[in-house]
Amino acid sequence: MKKIFLLSLIFILFLLLIAGTVSAKGLKASIAEMPIYAENKDKGILVDLVKAIAEVSAIPIEICVVPFKRSVFYVTSGKTDFHLPLIKNPEIKEDTLDYDYAAETIFHVNFVLYSYKNMNIDINKIQLYKIETDSAHTDYFNFPVTGSSRIENSLKKANAARIDGFIFADNVCDAFIKKNNLKNIRRQLYKSFEVKIVLPKGGQGKETDNILTSAIKKLRETGRYAEIMGPIDYPYNDWQP
Incomplete structure (x- = not known):
């Protein structure tokens, strides 16, 4: 019993030493x-x-x-x-x-589907549509998407119905839509992601x-x-x- 107590004490002191090292450096x-x-x-x-x-x-x-x-x-x-x-x-x-x-x-980031306003895309069947996203985030989807190197161009294409939709963060896209008065776009939430x-x-x-x-x-x-x-x-x- 005494041996177990000593081992436990040594372990606790070791953890405190590690924490102290982090605090010091x-x-x-x-x-x-x-x-x-x-x-x-x-x-x-x-x-x-x-x-x-x-x-x-x-x-x-x-x-x-x-x-x-x-x-x-x-x-x-x-x-x-x-x-x-x-x-x-x-x-x-x-x-x-x-x-x-x-x-x-x-925090969380909302990935929003931006599509032409008269195109009612069913999120549950989104794999059937021609969708673009930012080229650095293509692996965030379990269906085929096309990478885009220019977010602005993809939003303009969605506004002109040249693609079915563009998915990306609302805090990036919304400001561009408002600034450039893109009135032919429909917004709907795709998914909210955790940021770590x-x-x-x-x-x-x-x-x-x-x-x-x-x-x-x-x-x-x-x-x-x-x-x-x-x-x-x-x-x-x-x-x-």
């Missing part, structure tokens, strides 16, 4: 460079989120804002402790990825995940999380042009 975060989300290491909604996490966890977090692919590479290569954001792909098995998802979902923080593969980021989970929970409880993330985390709004 701090963490490194890479954030994908995007307007509104992260424009530089001092400006952006996700930058504000990481700073708030550092504050409530009392652990310093070094932030770098770089292009998306480089940011993901930084975490998979061990240069940073976590990357954000990444839309979770339900079509890909997690054990085949070269990174792990953190436990917390940081990415960690090193194989449980290497477990301690980081615990820190992030605890900090985000505290931010949610005080209402500060909603205050920071509210502008980008919202339910689908079924408005029409």
Whole structure:
């Protein structure tokens, strides 16, 4: 019994030592460079989120804002402790990825189907239609889609009935539709996806995940999380042009 107690005590001390090491050295975060989300290491909604996490966890977090692919590479290569954001792909098995998802979902993104206003597309039979999406997101669908390198062109084609539909994030597409007065488009929700923080593969980021989970929970409880993330985390709004 005494031996079991000593082993348990050693294990607890080991966990505390790991946590203490993380606290002492701090963490490194890479954030994908995007307007509104992260424009530089001092400006952006996700930058504000990481700073708030550092504050409530009392652990310093070094932030770098770089292009998306480089940011993901930084975490998979061990240069940073976590990357954000990444839309979770339900079509890909997690054990085949070269990174792990953190436990917390940081926000949601609404993928909307934009089609010609007189074309009533049945979402349940969407595989029968000619659909385009952003070329970086073609593997998010379990039916044939065509990749598009220009979101604006695809929306214009949907507006002119040159394609059956275009699916992508409403926070990207809606602004273009309003600015360019595309009146022949019909909007309908395709799916709301979870957006996650990415960690090193194989449980290497477990301690980081615990820190992030605890900090985000505290931010949610005080209402500060909603205050920071509210502008980008919202339910689908079924408005029409």
